[in-house]
Amino acid sequence: MNILPQRIKQLVNYGPRDYRLVSDAPLPTPKARELLIKISACGVCASDVHCHGGAPMFWGSATAPSWVKPPVVPGHEFFGEVVGYGEGALEHFSVKMGDRVIAEQIVPCEQCRFCKNGQYWMCEKHDIYGFQNEDANGGMCEYMLFKPTSRVHKIPDSLTRNECALIEPFACSIHAVNRGDIQFNDVVVLSGAGPLGLGMVQAIRLKTPKLLIVLDTIPERLRLAKGFGADLVMNPLEEDVVAKVKALTDGYGCDVYIEATGNPASVPQGLQMIRKMGRFVEFSVFSKETTVDWSIIGDRKELDIRGAHLGPHCYETVINFFERKLFSAEGVVTHTYSLDEWEAAFENAHSAESVKVLLVP
Known part of the structure; x- marks a missing residue:
């Protein structure tokens, strides 16, 4: 039986160019139908770099409010292992303890016109993991929560770490x-x-x-x-x-x-x-x-x-393509960093030296 830590590391976005590594954050406690995930890796996306740099499309302008709601743990290209759960979560997501899983980037509200019409990726509330504080803390951390409305997919043991880390971008x-x-x-x-x-x-x-x-x-x-x-x-x-x-x-x-x-x-x-x-x-x-x-x-x-927005209905296709060797991750993941090295990871992700950069807790 795994003994979970009570304090964990998280990278926290407090505002443009104000990201801080917090080494003693409390371990998230899963509520009903929530999964606790031990993060295996989280990719650094171009949008993460733009958000860190203060791009108006994330932080708003004189005519538009900020889409980002800090403080928030960034990161939407994550995958990990189920290590805890709230009431009914295992049945809700059809998973078990120890499964490798990935959640789609968006946390649909399930209430708006788009969600009710099955177009969940265009949800009007539009919470994306890594951008909206407690509603959607992301994966640049040691442990995170998958929310009840998440679209969760199991990952077979045959996929490598780098293949798993590319499921989200390749779904897009x-x-x-x-x-x-x-x-x-x-x-x-x-x-x-x-x-x-x-x-x-x-x-x-x-x-x-x-x-x-x-x-x-x-x-x-x-x-x-x-x-x-x-x-x-x-x-x-x-x-x-x-x-x-x-x-x-x-x-x-x-x-x-x-x-x-x-x-x-x-x-x-x-x-x-x-x-x-x-x-x-x-x-x-x-x-x-x-x-x-x-x-x-x-x-x-x-x-x-x-x-084209996000990767709706494409996660299982990517997983299947990796299993059938129709997709390859060879040469795409070029650099890995620890959470402690997040600044170097962001700098490298913004350079011509890298293709895909991963943070590995």
């Missing part, structure tokens, strides 16, 4: 690719070969389009994308990617453009290289507002613009 990848409605004869351009982009490369490859082109400015990420199945890779800093894509498509442009860089320059780039009536999928979390010439979308090209 699959959802974005599904939004693109890729057909066999499509020329697809994916802009961005970060952790999510590399998941998208693998998902797009399974859709077997006519041609898959991946864009990024970091050579190592382009190398990984090529290894995961991209037909062509290009660096926008080194060549005219718009002209090259048009040359490859008889001047028309690509059929599908998926934007996954977080760089505002990638958006007008995509609008220039996509064909008339093409499908533009926007996935990125930007640190600042991005503007484009909307006449391109409407009057000039009549584009189909599709957003």
